Amino acid sequence: MLAKLSFRQLLFAGFLFIALLLSGTSVHALLTLERLTKQSRAVAHQAVQLTEDAQKLAERTVAMERSARQYLVLDDTAFRDIFFDAWQEARNALQALTQAIPDLPQQQVTDWNTQSELAWQVLQEGRQGGKNKLHHNQQELSQAFVRLPEINDQLALAGKREIERRNDQSLSELERQRRLLSGLVAGAMIIAILLALSFGLWLSRPLAQVEVAIERLGENRFDQAIAVSGPADIRKLGRQLDWLRQRLADLEADKARFLRHISHELKTPLAALREGVALLEDEVAGSLSDNQREIARILRQNTASLQTQIEDLLRYNAAEFDAQHLQRTPVNLVQLLHTVIDDQRLQWQARSLQVDVDEKGEARNIVADAEKLGVVLANLLSNAVRFSPSGGAIHFALLYADTGVRIDCMDQGPGVAAADAARIFEPFYQGARQPSGARSGNGIGLSIVQEYIAAHGGQVQLLPANAGAHFRIDLPYEFHLR
Template sequence: MGYAILSDRISFSEKLVQLGSLRQLTLGSFLVALIPLIALLWQSQSDLARVGQMTSIETRYVVNVVGLMQTLDGAVIDLERSIRQYAVLQSDAVAQLSDNALTQFTAAKSSLCKVLQRPAPCARLDKQLQQLSTYREVNDQLLLNAYLASMNNSVSALRGDVDDAIQERLNLQQADLSAMQAKQAWSTAMLVSISLLLILLGSQLIVNPVKKLKQIIRILAQQQGQLPPISTQAPRELIGVEQDLHWLSDRLQQLEHIRTALLRHAAHELKTPLASIKEGCSLLSDNVVGELNTQQQEVLSLLTSSTQRLSTLIEKLLDYNLLLQQAQPKFTRADPNQLVQDCLEDYALALQEREVRVSIQTDTVWVDEELYRRILDNLVSNAVAHGAVGRPIDVQIYCADDTVILDVANRGKRIPADKVATLFEPFIRGDDPRNDNVIGTGLGLSIVSDCARLMHGDVAVVEVDYADVCFRVTIPQQEQEQ
């Protein structure tokens, strides 16, 4: 029971972390990346509403305080005028006006002091109002003027307090706005950074499987190494592509095994009857079974020639099979003079009527000796087979821009431009007859191309002014030395 619950929990966790389709992943990443931006927008709207509310409150306060101050200024002027009129006229009507003015001033003062909340000037005004309330009993004009002047000074001081209060509220509002701006800037930076981080995380969930697909394709192209296991946490479409690539790899391996096995078995099985035929020809040519007449010797000669041709074909086939199985070249410093000399010695009989002009301008080359020797053998063999009889063959090895260049040129019929594109494909033979009357396999130039490719180089047909046909092989040197 406990094991079943644990298994259900594990499978549920795997479902939680398993990614959906590529579309779901893209939309999900987009929505998740929008969450910090939505939070930033909500905070901006909240701050904007707070600023509007703060501005409204402060504006009402300023308008209210200024209005009350103006009312107090008007009340103090009316109070002073009415009291001075009473001091001159001493009538009950003027006294009634003075009392009303005093009441209005007291009310204006109380309203302003309630809003302003400055107890000191308001206390002074209360004391001065008590003095002025006895204006009927004051007969000394100088004393009355002193009371009025003191009240005007207090009102002026209160006016300054109003200005200070307004300035304090403005400073406080400015400080709040500055703090809000700083908070907004910090929140913007943090939320935008989080959003960018989420975008990078979402894109990485797509980029990583794509990188893995590129790695698999590179391994398939280079035929090196084992394929990584199939991903379990990737979009379904990319997992499907990865599974198809694994299937393709298995299929290519099967085809490669079939091809190499076919070449190996075909070459090996052909050599067994070929050896018997060669042995029989040898016995016949040695007159072991009796003396041969002229016609029989002619037939034996044709049979021996055909046997030799078949042997050459089998050797080429084995050579091509071995080349295809070689996956990694072994680079060493080689002497080009020795490589060329060994090659020309092997072709001494074929070259006895030819002049081979050799020009080697470098002491060492950084190559795989076996592969480079095959390039030399096949290019020289091709020049002998297709070059004009009795005309020289040029072999040049030199360096240019950290690259060793091999040129093998011969005189003869030029290669048509439409034939160059397929010249280095396997089992493609030219239409022109060979000088040695041997049926070619169409593998010589393809072996040259494959050997150059294994050494990260290339082969091409180039135009030169001293020959009709020139094959140029370029092998980079700097890359290998690193």
């Protein structure tokens, strides 16, 4: 039944199931977090309220004692009213503590009420009965307020214990919810991973077939038909890739035919243009003015440049084709390098240059296309000769390592500008530092070097250098054809 479903349907079902699983876990976690947040906020509010009530009880008790003593001394009813107001506020605070603390000792509450009522009775009697009665009332008032601060401290301690109990209860609930959420998240992750692995293993085979097919297309291997198994849409994709293979094969054939005919089709009119410009410069059609002669010179330069660009384009496309058809044979790099140097001896001796080769490690032959590697070394050498100053030196270094051979080419020219380093291997790219007085290059030499080295499974790069240019090639001893 799964084979009848498309890849998109299976992928959507898998993602939907995993999304629902993770979403359910996330929603549960959010609801739990919200509930715990509200609970923590309530506990914090209650703790603040308990602290405020205990502090208010202590402060109102002090105000009661102060106003009571002032009333007995000054016999001013305003102080008795102050006492009564403070007493009512203290009783309200005590009632709030009683409601907030379920296990608050009732004996302490009763004692506080008894002592405060005793103080109120003393104030109601006031200064009646003479000095002896006044002295007696003051003593009773002192006895009443001696007990109240101690009761206040005990009530405050009970409030602190209640706060600690609620905090412990909140932490216990938080820890329980944390363990529960950890289990849910771990379970959801395990299920999601198992589902992902199951879908991945089941779908990896057709995707691997698609990957191989695309690699063959990228390598211009159009001779093998493409067939992909798996879900319905993946099989359809395989058929589309096979259609693309046939289409690319036709385009490659058209490209080859175009390259075979472009030389004649373009060079013939260009030759006519160059001949016509030459006739104008020779004043065959009549004498030329200075401005006309300058225009003829510009025409001659541009037609020559256009012809050179066309020939370079043909060379580069030919190099791309040749890189895909390598002839692998054992190659002695040292002998090949000396052959290339001898072939260009006239060029570098004409500029009084010195070319030397340094070899390190145990020499080994590599499996490669000798002709293509010869082109690579020849391009590096001609590039170095072109940019080296008269009387300079060009140095080649060969290093035989365990995994492959390394070739370094260093010259004493102006080097490559930092802005050109990233594009130096692009076809037809001309760097900023061109040698003065030399013929302008075509910009494809290093592109061909990179194309041939990549075809051999190697790598070419431009290394930073204090002076001159430093190119490095790394080649394996053996390679697989692309």
